[in-house]
Amino acid sequence: MSLQHDGRLPLRQVWPDALVERYRAAGYWRGETFPGFLRERARDCADDVALVAGESRYTYAELWRESGRIGAGLLALGLVPGDRVLVQLGNVAEFVLTVCGLFRAGLIPVYSLPAHRLTEIVHFARKSEASAYVTAERYEGFDYRTLARELRTEVTAIAHVVVAGAAEEFNALDALGGDEDSLPGDPDPQSVAFLQISGGSTGLSKLIPRTHDDYIYSFRASNEICGIDRDSVYLVALPVAHNFPASSPGWLGALYTGARVVLSPGPSTAQAFPLIEREGVTSVGLVPPLALLWADAAASTQYDLSSLQVMQVGGAKLLPEAARRLREKLDCQLQQVFGMAEGLVNYTRLDDPDDIVLETQGRPISADDEVLIVDDQGNPVPEGSAGHLLVRGPYTIRGYHNDDSANARSFTVDGFYRTGDMVQRLEGGYLVVQGRATDHINRAGEKISAEEIEDHLLAHPAVFDAAVVSIPDAYLGERSCAFVIARGERSRAVELKRWVRERGLAAFKVPDQVVFVDAFGTTAVGKVSRRELRARLRERFLDESDAVD
Numbered sequence: 001m002s003l004q005h006d007g008r009l010p011l012r013q014v015w016p017d018a019l020v021e022r023y024r025a026a027g028y029w030r031g032e033t034f035p036g037f038l039r040e041r042a043r044d045c046a047d048d049v050a051l052v053a054g055e056s057r058y059t060y061a062e063l064w065r066e067s068g069r070i071g072a073g074l075l076a077l078g079l080v081p082g083d084r085v086l087v088q089l090g091n092v093a094e095f096v097l098t099v100c101g102l103f104r105a106g107l108i109p110v111y112s113l114p115a116h117r118l119t120e121i122v123h124f125a126r127k128s129e130a131s132a133y134v135t136a137e138r139y140e141g142f143d144y145r146t147l148a149r150e151l152r153t154e155v156t157a158i159a160h161v162v163v164a165g166a167a168e169e170f171n172a173l174d175a176l177g178g179d180e181d182s183l184p185g186d187p188d189p190q191s192v193a194f195l196q197i198s199g200g201s202t203g204l205s206k207l208i209p210r211t212h213d214d215y216i217y218s219f220r221a222s223n224e225i226c227g228i229d230r231d232s233v234y235l236v237a238l239p240v241a242h243n244f245p246a247s248s249p250g251w252l253g254a255l256y257t258g259a260r261v262v263l264s265p266g267p268s269t270a271q272a273f274p275l276i277e278r279e280g281v282t283s284v285g286l287v288p289p290l291a292l293l294w295a296d297a298a299a300s301t302q303y304d305l306s307s308l309q310v311m312q313v314g315g316a317k318l319l320p321e322a323a324r325r326l327r328e329k330l331d332c333q334l335q336q337v338f339g340m341a342e343g344l345v346n347y348t349r350l351d352d353p354d355d356i357v358l359e360t361q362g363r364p365i366s367a368d369d370e371v372l373i374v375d376d377q378g379n380p381v382p383e384g385s386a387g388h389l390l391v392r393g394p395y396t397i398r399g400y401h402n403d404d405s406a407n408a409r410s411f412t413v414d415g416f417y418r419t420g421d422m423v424q425r426l427e428g429g430y431l432v433v434q435g436r437a438t439d440h441i442n443r444a445g446e447k448i449s450a451e452e453i454e455d456h457l458l459a460h461p462a463v464f465d466a467a468v469v470s471i472p473d474a475y476l477g478e479r480s481c482a483f484v485i486a487r488g489e490r491s492r493a494v495e496l497k498r499w500v501r502e503r504g505l506a507a508f509k510v511p512d513q514v515v516f517v518d519a520f521g522t523t524a525v526g527k528v529s530r531r532e533l534r535a536r537l538r539e540r541f542l543d544e545s546d547a548v549d
C-alpha cells in the first residue's frame, strides 16, 4: 500500500473504501481536523489554561493566537501547505505552539527527539523530503544550531531553519509573523496530519503517516478510557514528541477536551514532583523504570502528590511483580498501556479487577481493532496461546511513508500490520506481551534496532563482525550489548562506544556494553540467521554471567 502524494497535494493514507465507510458509520471518523478542534477550544475554553511550561502559561485563546502567528510566519517564509517540516524540540512550550502552528498552516510536522543527532536527522529530512527544520538554540547542553548547519550542508532541500531562542543566522521563532488570512482552510480529514517516527526494529526508523481522522479518534476514545475531561491536568514527563505522551491520551487528548497540559522539562522526580503539586496534576504516563523510581520517591517526598489520580505505565513491559510494588506504594490508580506509534493502543480499564491491571497489558481501544495472533506460518494460534500480533483497525496505519520494502515486510496483503510483538490473548481480549519476535532492544521504552547499530560497528576498521543483543537489566528492563569480533588488534570498548556516538547517533543507541569474542561460537555462522545468532549470543552471555554473579 503506498501513499498518494502528488507534488504539493496533501499526503493521504489509503484505507479501502469499505473500511472508510465502516469507520465513519461507527462514529470513529467524524471528519474532525487539528485546526478545527483547536479553533473550537479557543472559542469554548478561551480563558482556560491550555499549556504550562516552566513559568510560561498559555490560555486556549493564546495558544490559538500564537500558533496562528507561527503558522502564518512559516508560510510567509515561502513554505506551502503540504510541505514537510522537521521538528526537533524538547519539552518546551514552543514544541506545542509550533506543532499547532504547522497544523494550522497545513504544513506536515515530522517529529524527532532531542536525543537524535546528525545521522538520524539527515535520514528523517531525506525520507520526508522536508523543506524546513524547527529547533531550539540549545537543549540539555547541546547546541542545535550547529546541527542545523551540518544538516543544511547534507540536505540542501532544507530551505529554512527556524530556531527557538537566539537564532544567529537563522529565523527566530519569536520573530515569525504573517497575515493570518494567509492560513488555508481546514484540511481534508483523511489527509496526513504529521509523520511520526517508528521505533525502528530493522535498520533506520521509518516514518509513520497519521491522518486527522484516525489520530483524533485514537485520543478522543483514549480520553474516555483514561478519564480525561476538561477538569484534568495532564503532565508530560516523557519526551513530548513520543506517541505515548502525545496521544494516549497525552497532550493532544488533553487539548482536545479543554484540559490543562503541563510540560515537565524531564522525567526526574525533582523536576516533576513540584509541578504535580503546583498545578494539581491528575494524570501522567511513564515507562516502567521511571514509574518504579517515582513510587519509591513518593514515599518520602515533601511535595503534595495527592491530586494524582492515574499513573499510566507503558512503552515497555511492566512485570507483574513490579506492578504489585507500584500498586502497594502508590496512592493512585495504575493503568497499563501497550501501544505503538503505528496505531494500536491497549489499556487496562480504570474499573478492571486487580489481576487484570497487574498481569495484563490491557485490551484495544476499539471494538473494530482486528487483532490476529498467529504462529510462524501465519495460522491463527489456539485461543490463549502465544503468537505474533497482527492488527488492522481505525487508527492503525496501512503503510509507512515512502518505504515500499518495509511495507512489503510489515503489512499483510489484506492490510494487517505485523507488530513484531509476541502476545497471548486472554478472555475479554486482554493481551499479555511475551516479548519481541524481531530484534530490537527496548531500553526503558527507547527502541533500538540491533541491525542499525551493527551496521555502524561494522564500519569501524578494527571490527570484523558485530552482533547487538538485548540483555535483561534490573533498571532499564533491557540494555544493549554488542558482541564484537575484532579485526587485527582489538580496540577498546570505550573506543567503539565513542565511534558509535561520533557517527552522529542518539546517545541512547550507544551499546551499554561491548564484549569481545574470538568467534560467534559456530562454524555455521554464515548459515544461521542473524536473529538466531543474536539469540545464541544472548544465551551464552546469560549463562556466563550467571556463573560470575
Ligand code: OOB
Pocket: 198, 199, 243, 244, 248, 313, 314, 315, 316, 317, 318, 336, 337, 338, 339, 340, 341, 342, 345, 361, 419, 420, 421, 433, 436, 442, 445, 447
Ligand atoms: C510505544 O510506542 P513505540 O512505537 O515507541 O513502541 C512500540 C513497541 C511495541 O510494539 C512493543 O514492542 C513495545 O513498544 N511496548 C510494550 C508496551 N508498550 C509498548 N511492550 C510491553 N509492554 C508494554 N506496555 O511504546 C507506545 C505508544 C503509545 C502508547 C504507549 C506506548
